[in-house]
Amino acid sequence: MNRLNVNKTVFKEAIFENIKNQFRKTIDQASNQEIFQAVAYAVRDIIIDQWIETHKTYEQVDAKTVYYLSMEFLMGRALGNNMINLCVNEIVKEVLDELGVDLNVIEDEEPDAGLGNGGLGRLAACFLDSLATLEYPAYGCGIRYRYGIFEQRIIDGYQVEKPDEWLKNGNPFEVRRPEYAVEVKFGGNVRVERRDDGTEHYIHENYQSVNAIPYDLPIVGYNNNTVNTLRLWDAEAIQSFDLESFDRGDYHKAVEQQNLAKSIVEVLYPNDNHYQGKELRLKQQYFFISGTIQQVIRKFKQKHNDIRELPDKVTFHINDTHPSLAIPELMRVLMDDEGLAWGEAWAICSRTCAYTNHTIMSEALEKWPIELFSRLLPRIYQIVEEINRRFVVSLVDKYGQDNERIRRMAIIANGQIRMAWMAIVGSFSVNGVARLHTEILKNEELKEFYELYPNKFNNKTNGITQRRFLLHGNPKLAEWITRKIGDEWTTDLTHLKHLEAFVDDEKAQKEFMHIKYENKVRLAEYVKKHNGIEIDPRSIFDIQVKRLHEYKRQLMDILHVMHLYNELRENPDRNMIPRTFVFGAKAAPGYERAKLIIKLINNVANVINHDINIHNKIKVVFIENYRVSNAEIIFAAADVSEQISTASKEASGTGNMKFMLNGAVTLGTMDGANIEIVEEAGKENAFIFGMTSDEVIQLQHERTYDPWDLYNTNQAIRKVVTQLINGFYAPENPDLFRMIYDSLLNGGGEPADQYFILKDFEAYIEAQKSVDIAYRNQGKWAKMVMMNTANAGKFSSDRTIEEYATEIWHLKKTSVDLTKI
Template identity: 80%
Template sequence: MNRLDVTVEDLKEAVLENIKNQFRKTIDQASKEQIFAALAFAVRDIIIDQWIETHKTYDEKDPKTVYYLSMEFLMGRALGNNIINMKVDDVVKKVCDELELDLNVIEDMEPDPGLGNGGLGRLAACFLDSLSTLEYPAYGCGIRYRYGIFEQKIIDGYQVERPDEWLKNGNPFEVRRDEYGVEVKFLGSVRVLKTANGRDKFVQENYQSVKAIPYDIPIVGYDNNTVNTLRLWDAEAIVGFDLESFDRGEYHKAVEQQNLAKSIVEVLYPNDNHYMGKELRLKQQYFFISATVQQVINKFKQKHNDIRELPDKIAFHINDTHPSLTIPELMRVLLDEEELEWEEAWDITTKTCAYTNHTIMSEALEKWPIELLSRLLPRIYMIIEEINRRFCLRLVDEYHLSKERIHNMSIIMDGQIKMAWMCIVGSHSVNGVAMLHTKILKNEELKDFYEIYPDKFNNKTNGITQRRFLLEANPKLADFVTGLIGDKWITNLSHIKNLEKYVDSEQEQKEFMKIKYENKLRLAEYIKEHNNIEIDPRSIFDVQIKRLHEYKRQLMNILHVMHLYNKLLENPDLDMIPRTFIFGAKAAPGYTRAKLIIKLINNVADVINNDINIKNKIKVVFIENYNVSNAEIIIAAADVSEQISTASKEASGTGNMKLMLNGAVTLGTMDGANIEIVEEVGRDNCFIFGLSSEEVIKLQHDDSYNPWDLYNNNADIRKVVTQLINGFYAPDDPDLFREIYDSLLNGDGGRPDPYFILKDFDSYKEAHKKIDIAYANQRQWAKMVMLNTANSGKFSSDRTIEQYAKEIWNLEKTTVVMETN
């Protein structure tokens, strides 16, 4: 069915038929979940025709295709996004009206897919949306996690992880593709045979293996006919059940292969604080990479006889180091199955693969123990060894580097395999994700590599899709913008700059702020329902929503809240605009300190929210189970966007862009993409504080930071830090937060706090005072937030993807044409 031909009657009939055929019910008998599924299947039926036509067009035109490889795809709910991108929202709303259904309630029945955790996965999702909207041939490739990372519950202030059963009722938008299944091998040994022509042939023996089965999910372009694919790999046993073992009473062995397969796709990011967790995570990475590479090569060979043409038709993009095994796996296929010589295989591999680095911190760059990788992936390890041997020889023969530099650059060294190093050596492009990030990579973390591969390095500042984070998530603001400047911004966000001509209009300012207030009311209702906390929608909504990590400095935020509370205890009549501090974050299950910071935030919230003496001037809210769906509600309501990472630590950030687009003012350090936000909107329309990246790097190099000086000489700092250990926020266990206290003053391993929380504290405190003053002048504040929205055009993922497509992947747009009735 062509989306342009869909009628209200057609869609209504499809929904009713789905309820009858899928659930053996009438619409009056169906549950909300069943009605959601019925509507989702009806919408999928519209998508399917475009999906088929898209891949028919790709088969006919044979364009170059990018395979975007990522451990995470934080997609968010699909139904509403698909309806908007297909522009059938009016038809769907009329169907719901005629059937007396509430579309918002139906959409809320869809669980957030548990396929990602933070910015890395959300960026990948935005990129897929942009690729389809811009008509570039693309696949996203990842794992079909059955439980996602976890569902976060807050119990007695602590994060408790529960299984995220997002697939419990199935996924109406996925299609299983058994015909593309492939075998993935682990463990065993490698035997070297001599072929008739004297060539070495490597054969893996005594291995364990699983069957990789793809599930395809449509990625719908906005207002066009392109439907690209997110391909998620599930694992199944080659032999599902060993009846002979079962009959012998060996029940565990009878299902051994099933259990192996099941464990690989069970959970996103299994806890790797122990050996088995590390092994499982490495299995996951190789599993989806091997499956993808094998399937792509098989498909390529159906139309092409010469494997040397692979870089002309295929681009593999490695999203952070998790998919880095793409490089040795592609080499394995080219060497062992296509029987190419090393030099030819390496040339093809480097021309086909490109790598995005997402972290500046060297400790976060992925490394694997030799013992683990060589045992689990014996042939892959042999190839990595040879890649490294040849690379090190080149460093000696061509670049005449010292032993020390070669030691630093070697892919294999000190018992570990450095995956980022392999990505740099094995790719033709290495990009950072914000101007500052790329600069630091070149000048600091990857300086040795930049000096020998200057042409590989480039910057691609991240972006977000305005279709989800404004058009869908904030429909009132989207309608307001369209009413003033037209709808070109939906597919070309640079047009939103035209909003600037209205920022001094009192009428438009009032309307903008009215929309913000209505969004704040919606969030206040959500918080009342989920947290049982009443917040004032007229207060400043100060928002920090992102993964919980020390470098993102949620700790500094809550220390400042503690400081404000101390001021109110001294003077309950303190002249300040009421402030609601809103946190949303998950901590990795094994990240003990991050989880303790969540406990601190919740303990502080319990004390402050229940103190009637401060007259509701501060409220603190920790939103449980932060995900894309509740992010959309929070982002639309935010007044202040907390982007307070230690300068030089955040690669880019994308939450800063979403909040800016929706009319929130950035409170941040000059870090990541904050720098580019300041460049676009002007320093007068942001609140910037803290050390610069140069100052942070110098303090680290000089080892000259002494937090005890600040503690001893600054009464405000001393008071809040002491409250961590005097029982003020934990009367039953005064030592509960001692680890946080020690991290601030004594650091770890003899080095002071590397995130400089106390160093930046006073500057952060002064920035908050400026926010208070600015917010008091509502006309000036309205102009400021409108300018933020108007100057967000650079931060569309459409712009980012155009740069990737032209400068790295060499893709061409491929238009899909549908016949109309």
């Protein structure tokens, strides 16, 4: 059964057989989870022939392939996405209807594959979808985290992290590939042997090692026959049980290798605020990089005799700084395993690796202590030292003894290895992910590298896949759009521009807004079920959902809610459109202040939602365990998209694009891709406020900003900031939010109000007032939201990938012909 011959009768029989063979049951005895498994395996049967044929085709034409290296792939659920891309959604729905089974209920049985923290991992997932849809040969390469990102519970207003057991019932779409296993080594020492020809041979010994075992997942292209692969590496012990140690009574030693392997792939991004966490994170990064590069070289050599041809057939793309170990690991394989001299190896490596910088925030520009790095990866450290030595020599040749510049640019300095610098030096392309971000990299953060390598730097503005976030996530709007302008938008999002013909049409406006209302009802039902809170679908749904970080300024959002509540307490009859403020965010487990902001949001919600005197004019909701599957419901329901990061701090953002696509109006700063969103939709169709990136950067350089001036002169600011420490939102512990208060006014080891929340606060209040005024004119509002959807075409990941494929990777489209099967 493949996409070309699937029919209802065959598919129904496949479900019956899967339930019988896997669970020894008939369908009327099966649970929803068992039916999900049966349907998923039936869908996988459709995929398999295409999957095999795709890779056979790539081998026949010897296609150049990109290996997209990422510590994160936030894939979400696979079943619905695969059905849509296979174009069998309607058939499957009809089959299940005939069986008395609700497809939505079955889809809800699938856990999200939460192998990412936020935008970075979701972007990688969108890119894989676009690569397959555009018929480009590609692998995604990452880690099969057994627990993924944590499952977030909110208990007494606090974030509590629980294991995300996404593999508890298995993954029906994955295929274990033990034949591609490779050994990955840690620790030990390196011995040098001099050969008869005078060359040196490096021997790694006394190491610990694990087997890297790939698990492949299909990435289905939309309405074509291409199925690419996401390869996730799992770790297994070389020898899982040491019987000799067990017999001696050394039980820990008996399972030592098994525990090492288990720890590497246990959980996404362990806490790195302690030494053991840093060590484990570095192990994770090297583990999947070494597994990938060893296997790719092995595969390359099966068809090619000359390793020097590698750049013609392979690109390793480094998705943010985390996979930058690809550069020294590729050098190790080329020199130690393939016997190349340094110059030959470096020529290959620096033509094979490309790097995307996603942010200027410190956590992405990783630095590793030399002691940790050299002990854990001794051979890799030797190679990094030599890369650095040669790079420093080149700097001296170019700039002379400019010691200060060399210290700033050296890969190794101050007892640390700067991984972003390594990625820049060892790659042939360095790109930012929005026009503003790339300019900041070139003119501020990476200015000296841009001066050294101007031809390496380029911009690729991010995008999202419309198939996940409109076709699947908002089926009612997708159907309406197709009725109006046809279905070409599913593979060419610029076709949405044709919707502009309807933005002044009163009937079309009412249809669009009715769909929005139905999506708001859907979200209200979700909130009632999961939060126990009644929210009014006729209120303005003002939504901020994203990873919780201080620069994204969820704190400013909730301070504004506190301000609005203060005004309503003084004047409960104030004329305002009721507003529902929705938050969703996970904070990194070790990020104490971010977790405290979550507690503040929930405490504010608890006070406001129980105050009958304000007549339900404000409701506040914190959606627990924000993830891809509930994000689809949230984006479709939003009226206002909160994109309020401190200007110059957000590289791009992709949530802003998902909201725009689904007909929400951006309330934001001129930061990241917001600038390009406003250019496309028109400034009149957004609410823009706050300092520009130039103003922020200037303030940071001048260091003259003192938030106490605002606290002492602005009564609105003074009141909400004081409420952080006067017990208003924490009567049993008035000092609970003092850390937040101090971050705004006193700093405490860092600049006070370093993300300029108070500086932008008054402008934010005025922008929020503009939202209230605009929403009162429903005809005008309908036109605004329709203009956003109509002008979202630029922000498809298909466009982004087309640019990567043609301008960086130089891939060729490779079609798959199923008629030969």
